[in-house]
Amino acid sequence: xSNSTERYQKLAFKEALSRIHHYPVACKDLSFILREAYxxxxxxxxxxxxxxxxxxxxxxxxxxxxSAVSAAHLLLRSAEAVLPKQRKILAVTEFKHSKVAxxxxxxxxxxxxxxxATELPQDVLxxxxxxxxxxxxxxxxxxxxxxxxxxHNNQLWHSLYAIFFGxxxxxxxxxxxxxxxxxxxxxxxxxDARTSIDxxxxxxxxxxxxxxxx
Numbered sequence: 710x711s712n713s714t715e716r717y718q719k720l721a722f723k724e725a726l727s728r729i730h731h732y733p734v735a736c737k738d739l740s741f742i743l744r745e746a747y748x749x750x751x752x753x754x755x756x757x758x759x760x761x762x763x764x765x766x767x768x769x770x771x772x773x774x775x776s777a778v779s780a781a782h783l784l785l786r787s788a789e790a791v792l793p794k795q796r797k798i799l800a801v802t803e804f805k806h807s808k809v810a811x812x813x814x815x816x817x818x819x820x821x822x823x824x825x826a827t828e829l830p831q832d833v834l835x836x837x838x839x840x841x842x843x844x845x846x847x848x849x850x851x852x853x854x855x856x857x858x859x860x861h862n863n864q865l866w867h868s869l870y871a872i873f874f875g876x877x878x879x880x881x882x883x884x885x886x887x888x889x890x891x892x893x894x895x896x897x898x899x900x901d902a903r904t905s906i907d908x909x910x911x912x913x914x915x916x917x918x919x920x921x922x923x
């Protein structure tokens with residue numbers, strides 16, 4: 710495995726794409742790589758980037774957010790701009806299938822919800838949930854898909870983390886390292902920008918440490 714491929718794999722795109730809060734940003738970074746660096750990369754690394762692009766498109770139905778659809782569409786446009794014909798055709802086909810599956814799954818979630826739950830938009834739910842204690846927040850997440858989605862909002866858990874533990878986001882972000890190989894300078898810079906925190910998971914880990922230390 711070449712050094713270039715190893716550096717790229719350390720960016721952990723597949724892991725980021727599987728997380729609902731990281732998916733849109735990871736798609737945008739892949740889009741940037743396709744447009745700005747794909748044609749300059751070695752053939753074997755082009756194949757890896759292409760496979761990650763297909764993975765992102767195929768995961769779209771699992772990420773039930775509007776931002777995910779927009780990010781995946783941006784990724785597709787970048788793929789269409791630089792990929793060779795056969796790869797481009799497959800990417801377009803996969804996107805069409807994923808978008809249909811995304812719409813069907815979204816509709817199914819909406820039909821499962823109670824009328825009371827669907828009356829409130831996400832921003833209103835987030836405002837209400839911001840006043841809840843942790844136990845109540847966990848309870849409301851079981852009411853419906855819409856309430857569950859709001860109760861898992863990353864910014865909401867960021868606020869809870871700050872309230873409970875008085876921590877700032879900057880203290881948890883990891884500093885990215887500049888790639889030695891010039892062809893990876895752009896990739897590494899955007900990997901740093903993609904670095905994000907799952908604040909719900911961070912809260913759980915910190916809370917467990919807090920409880921066990923008593």
